[in-house]
Amino acid sequence: MAPTALLSVSDKRGLVPLAEALHHRYGYQLLSSGGTAKVLREAGLPVTTVADHTGAPEILGGRVKTLHPSIHGGILARRGDAIHEADLIAQGIAPIDVVVVNLYPFRETVSDPAVSWDTAIENIDIGGPTMVRSAAKNHAHVAVLTDPDQYDGFLAALDASQGELTSSSRRQLALEAFAHTAAYDAAITRWMQRRPEVTDSDDAVVADLPWLEALPLRQRLRYGENPHQQASWYSASKSGWGGAIQLQGKELSTNNLLDLEAALATVREFGYGTGEIHSASCSAAVVVKHTNPCGVAIGDGIAAALSRALDADRVSAFGGIVALNRCVDATAARELTSLFLECVVAPEFAPEAREILAAKANLRLLELSPQSIEAAGHDHVRSILGGVLVQDLDDQPVKPDEWTVATDRVPTTRERNDLCFAWQLVRHVRSNAIVVAKEGQSLGIGAGQMNRVGSAQIALQAAGDGSEGAVLASDGFFPFDDTVRLAAEHGITAVIHPGGSKRDADSIKACNELGLSMLLTGRRHFLH
Secondary structure (H helix, E strand, O other), X not given: OOOEEEEEEOOOOOHHHHHHHHHHHOOOEEEEOHHHHHHHHHOOOOOEEHHHHHOOOOEHHHOEOOOOHHHHHHHHOOOOOHHHHHHHHHHOOOOOXXXXXXXXXXXXXXXXXXXXXXXXXXXXXXXXXXXXXXXXXXXXXXXXXXXXXXXXXXXXXXXXXXXXOOHHHHHHHHHHHHHHHHHHHHHHHHHHHHOHHHHOOOXXXXXXXXXXXXXXXXXXXXXXXXXXXXXXXXXXXXXXHHHOEEEEOOOOOHHHHHHHHHHXXXXXXXXXXXXOOOOOOOXXXXXXXXXXXXXXXXXXXXXXXXXXXXXXXXXXXXXXXXXXXXXXXXXXXXXXXXXXXXXXXXXXXXXXHHHHHOOOOOOEEEEOOHHHHHHOOOEEEEEEOOEEEEEEOOOOOOOHHHOEEOOOOOOOHHHHHHHHHHHHHHOOOOOOOEEEEEOOEEEEEEOOOOOHHHHHHHHHHHHHHHXXXXXXXXXXXXXXXXXXXXHHHOOOOEEEEOOOOOOHHXXXXXXXXXXXXXXXXXXXXXXX
């Protein structure tokens, strides 16, 4: 009896060449569902429809096509098992040897924020995952393919083994198939967890459901944070960094991606692309080294913002990662070529900018749309030994109208603007975090020290004479008045911090004594 291949795919890429090879080279009979059968027929291939094979028509508007004993009996029957073979003969069921199925595009469908509940539900595949799981379970006898990217390797393996796939190849395909259906179910679960139709109900139990996010492998990275560590990048295709388009440059590394994430989070404080992520939307540039900002500035146009961000600390900017929140023009591109950088991310690069930057062939350019950022959702996920931690992203807009003046002296308009800028920046610096800034430009940044005054010393030393008349922001409260007194010694005129220390009064008293103004935000921004 000639072998049979069942093909039922939503993604038609590579379908015809695969079917032609199976039929002409290896003598497979082709069995297919409606849409796939139509494509194969148009290519001149003989194909039997599932409805003709089962004797049962598609019903319920296509919801039921392949859910039939003639399909699943043919897939699940063990070859050489007397009971199974007797059942096949008694029921008139032919064995199925290869199953080629990819599923309704659920993840792509729900990537549209405006998708309706009913449309999403109709894009939940039932028959497809059932066939995939049946074939994967019976991988001792059946090969299962779930992705067009597998087709060439599958045919090469058939060629190498004279048309009979090895057991190890079938086992590997089964593993990939189960991973495929697991990711599919996880995508459905996550979508339902986020929908108001579920979360707004009185008996919602979303918080009690397990956190799931199964993502496809995007890239095997050269190594992890260090050369002796292996690393892989998993990402949805149109969500977050998975939606970025790399325009040029070397392959991205683990550290590149971590730094890009930090740079993007910081620059989004000032709006991104054509939309305004936060109320304070202006041209902004961020330079990051080792996940900490080393230069941040706003300006009249993206080139001016970039120049000011680089000038904030050109020594640290060498080999850095740059994020820009507006289209990169020719002037900004020339500025980017003025020193060695690893990566640049922006919502868009003008053609003339790309031409200029092409001279830096190794420089990685990434175009990332606001839509891809929004599609990533608002979960912040980190791994710990044997598990993950999931929290909301700390990306809520700042609300200066909710801040309070704690000191006798009220900040001037210029100081208040600088305090707002410094506060937007400090929450993206590793705690303990201190930022010194003036006129929309960072002057000194102290990150990750074990005590707050240590971070302040680093930031003020980096700012140098620029600290005269500048402001200082702290991501957490001042437990003592030492940071305030140190700031005053360097010419700082205003400070901002969350407040909430039992000794807030000491710092407020020191400010009043030294003529500084202090704002309390009522919200801290630790970043670990």
